[in-house]
Amino acid sequence: MADYILQAEGLTKQFSGFTAVSDVSLSLERGTIHALIGPNGAGKTTCFNLLTKFLKPSAGEIRLNGRDITGLSPDAVARLGMVRSFQISAVFPQLTVLENVRLAVQRRRGGSFDFWRSKGVLRDLEPRALELVEAVGLEDVADVTAEALSYGRKRALELATTLALDPEIMLLDEPMAGMGHEDIGRITNLIRTAAQGRTVLLVEHNLGVVANLCDRITVLMRGEVLAEGDYATVSKDPRVIEAYIGSAGHA
Template sequence: MADDYIIRTEGLTKQFKGFVAVRDVTLNVRRGTIHALIGPNGAGKTTVFNLVTKFLEPSAGRIVYNGDDITGSKPADIALKGMVRSFQISAVFPHLSVLENVRIALQRPTGLSFRFWKPDSVLDGLNDKARTLLRDVGLEEFEPVMAGELPYGRKRALEIATTLALDPELMLLDEPMAGMGHEDISRVSALIKTVAKNRTVLMVEHNLNVVSDLSDTITVLQRGEILAEGTYDEVSANPDVREAYMGTGHD
């Protein structure tokens, strides 16, 4: 049933000056799941992600979120509806502390309008909730550290905390494992599993192994079109997927 899907695309297409980057992509993201959009470099997954999050306008097709057509909506409008995106490059305030970064994100739902110029006492009421979020992502011991001084994997955890501060119903993660070593990948994968327990996650990734134990559903793109979709076992056994990756993403 349509109500089972938090977001759906129908015939999503994007053309750039004669080049078709995404062609006729129909995507159904089931509520309460982790759904990975993967593919080799140049497959069109980031373009699809930008279309879904309204950072690009589609050339054709439509996007439905919670039953509402959001094809013509702006990114800020869909964020207010509960769809919140993180970016491939970590986006934190490097000269503010870890706690201050989360506290700033918490201001949005309270209507405090990002009062950077107000004394700390005005925002002290957000400290408890900020600290809870830091515990949720394993950053409680880093509370006073300047965000710019965090190791890369911890910065991504902080970004997830600031995304969670907006209380999203649908969290969209753009290559959250990009540039990470094995230890950080394991830590952030566990974190994504934890935060997905009461929300939906749609994530872009290029490595099939990274999402093997993480995703309920995997959609594989190639040349802007859906090549395969299913569980990890299903897509990894697909000969077309194996050929597309030419050994990458497989042991």
Template structure:
């Protein structure tokens, strides 16, 4: 495995009964890139993502992370190795402040959620890290707001902060822009670009235009197979991709 490939899937297949949701997908994610897995509804993106993040075990195929076979590992084992998934559920505690949500995530990273007995110097260090993360995602001025009261886009930013608190080498984002208006999409896109420094990001997205300026590489799935791969110009100009999107009532021409 080339050292610049951080995640490598070979022949990834998942069958449910007689139905093949994902059939023989090969995927290489380059270290330090923002890579999108996209496709029209029913393309198998979510199943593929669930295989890569260990929410499902493949029927066949292998997954390597940093050259190590993680095909049979569970989600918490791969998180400890530095592969962390965000957005599977709204990962925030609505009744806690923004600041405390980030603090809890940092304590989880430390492996100890009972911080009552820690020295004040440890807690001050934690405060500094909380502040840095809030700064990174543009939520400093919202630190005392209850997470449940944030707008949809800012909740997403907080989820990114709690994922960053685990300091993952690779972040897997599940449709981070779903259900957002244009302003929020732009905010989250620039946030993903900012937090991608020094790490690898794989994101699942439905909309091709959302990833156009954000992603270095795009893998397009259709009917559980890789239809095309390359940069935005390459995949958006591919007649098979246009056909797959238009043929399913997806994002017309985008």
């Protein structure tokens, strides 16, 4: 019997009479990498924001490890071990790579950010912060401010700060958006490494990345689940082919 970490049933979101997501049911098996894909306007971002509690559903239920989290806030869900990233890199530009990661490590402790504490206290956090910096391949720029990093390296830094929270499940919103070819392979490998011992849900437009990285895929179309399965299955589904080719044809 499958062990599901995150489940949604009948998820629906309406905006002033417009239904952006309609009766979506989704189950993420623990320890897998699951993709949410679909053509533009399919409802992926709305569904993602519902799952991460940045939007309140009009109907439906969301469960994390069997617990109903439908009415919880994003920060409450994060404390339960579900952490998300954003399409736009969310780092502190004036802080160094190491300082960004160290702040995230401090947040994981569950207390304040310790701005008034001694440098000795902060230094105690550096071994873990350095470990994470090295894990995403940024050790050579640990003392460089985030604003000076390339786009791909900023996304790697964001992944390090996400991992600093030690999430049980990570939800990544278009992690390859805006990246050049040279960065895509590196970030794909980082996500694969980060997923060890965790569950990952990602929204992604790059179907090559999805094929290479994901165990299971849910395809949305007009706010509804169109197909679900591994890449070999969904890529051959006539409805999925029509959704993508038809979308491209009307662009």
